[in-house]
Amino acid sequence: MLGSFSTGKGFSTGDTMVRIPITRPDLGDEEKTAAARVIDSGWVTQGPKVVEFEETVARYVGSRHAIATTSCTTALHAALTVSGIGPGDEVILPSLSFIASANAVSYCGAKAVFVDIDPETCNIDPEKIEDAIGPKTRAIMPVHQMGLPADLDPIRDIAKKHNLLLIEDAACAIGSEYKGVRIGGHGSIACFSFHPRKIITTGEGGMITTDDALLAEKLKRFRHHGMSVSDIERHRANTVIVETYPELGYNYRMTDIQAAIGVEQMKKLPSILEKRRRRAERYNSGLWEIPHVRVPRIPSYARHNYQSYWIELKESAPVDRNTLMARLLERGIATRRGIMAIHREACYRDEAVKLPHTERMTDNTLLLPLYPSLTDTEQDYVIESIKQILGER
Numbered sequence: 157m158l159g160s161f162s163t164g165k166g167f168s169t170g171d172t173m174v175r176i177p178i179t180r181p182d183l184g185d186e187e188k189t190a191a192a193r194v195i196d197s198g199w200v201t202q203g204p205k206v207v208e209f210e211e212t213v214a215r216y217v218g219s220r221h222a223i224a225t226t227s228c229t230t231a232l233h234a235a236l237t238v239s240g241i242g243p244g245d246e247v248i249l250p251s252l253s254f255i256a257s258a259n260a261v262s263y264c265g266a267k268a269v270f271v272d273i274d275p276e277t278c279n280i281d282p283e284k285i286e287d288a289i290g291p292k293t294r295a296i297m298p299v300h301q302m303g304l305p306a307d308l309d310p311i312r313d314i315a316k317k318h319n320l321l322l323i324e325d326a327a328c329a330i331g332s333e334y335k336g337v338r339i340g341g342h343g344s345i346a347c348f349s350f351h352p353r354k355i356i357t358t359g360e361g362g363m364i365t366t367d368d369a370l371l372a373e374k375l376k377r378f379r380h381h382g383m384s385v386s387d388i389e390r391h392r393a394n395t396v397i398v399e400t401y402p403e404l405g406y407n408y409r410m411t412d413i414q415a416a417i418g419v420e421q422m423k424k425l426p427s428i429l430e431k432r433r434r435r436a437e438r439y440n441s442g443l444w445e446i447p448h449v450r451v452p453r454i455p456s457y458a459r460h461n462y463q464s465y466w467i468e469l470k471e472s473a474p475v476d477r478n479t480l481m482a483r484l485l486e487r488g489i490a491t492r493r494g495i496m497a498i499h500r501e502a503c504y505r506d507e508a509v510k511l512p513h514t515e516r517m518t519d520n521t522l523l524l525p526l527y528p529s530l531t532d533t534e535q536d537y538v539i540e541s542i543k544q545i546l547g548e549r
């Protein structure tokens with residue numbers, strides 16, 4: 157097996173080195189050239205490439221506006237603050253998420269209130285949301301975990317009924333669809349990430365999408381210290397413009413070097429999605445028959461981008477999750493534990509909070525290598541290794 161094993165490019169073939177990483181971004185000459193052009197142009201931040209990237213993403217997801225930021229974390233902070241979330245408010249979200257989801261709520265001085273997930277989807281269980289709503293609740297923040305869309309329709313109905321804001325943590329979800337419409341195109345605020353672990357990357361980077369023109373203007377000021385005019389407006393003006401700072405803002409500005417890379421990544425997105433979906437289907441067909449393993453099942457309302465691919469180890473498995481991960485690493489295969497449970501971390505720990513599905517999934521799932529340049533041979537090696545370790549062959 158190892159003899160025919162393709163190592164790809166850029167990682168060591170040494171015996172103790174990882175041969176198959178958890179992910180590898182799909183970056184190449186197009187991104188290099190685009191970044192170099194921006195450097196040559198002399199306008200490296202908040203210039204025409206940021207605008208082009210914003211317009212490209214808005215058109216793709218089907219929103220009227222898009223506002224680029226430095227990350228999804230800052231995008232969420234901006235979206236929550238500009239929507240009026242502040243001290244004393246509560247925001248409902250799943251605990252099974254990256255800690256950034258809750259941190260953005262904390263930055264506003266608001267309280268993160270955790271709701272359990274549906275273990276089939278790893279997304280917030282709409283039926284459990286209403287129990288968590290109290291007099292201080294201001295917003296619901298569903299997370300499209302690992303790129304799989306949360307069940308937006310019932311969540312939107314609950315938000316309407318209780319007059320709550322809906323802000324989607326779409327960090328992983330670019331290219332995913334809910335009922336045939338791409339995430340970001342559902343009329344609420346959605347925040348995306350372009351970290352290298354996500355579907356497309358700008359190194360670091362984020363994007364907020366919205367249909368609300370007034371909100372979009374406020375967000376653009378918020379990311380630029382509350383400044384009354386944008387750099388582009390000032391640059392293009394024929395007269396001297398003296399800016400003012402009517403409200404508190406932050407420096408959450410994306411650079412044009414990043415945006416130029418983002419524009420190239422958006423061109424590659426359809427082929428990236430196709431490759432990821434094909435890889436996920438190969439995992440499904442290779443792994444579903446192992447009795448100790450549960451593979452993801454995708455609800456009919458969703459089209460998945462497979463930002464991550466998880467498996468759950470059942471109680472019947474001969475080894476636990478961490479042992480399986482260690483054995484895979486010995487074979488040169490990098491994996492990651494499943495998504496963390498935020499309510500178990502020091503900043504958010506609360507013994508009174510009981511989230512049994514979240515706890516089961518965070519303890520027993522692991523993420524497998526999945527990226528566009530993963531080869532059939534490499535993937536077969538991952539599948540065979542799992543079967544061998546679990547005693548199937």
Ligand SMILES: *Cc1c(COP(=O)(O)O)cnc(C)c1O
Nearest residue numbers: 227228229254256257327349351
């Ligand atoms: C990655 C991630 C974030 C944070 O994104 P950054 O761009 O790294 O700030 C937020 N929420 C979820 C669900 C994520 O997976």
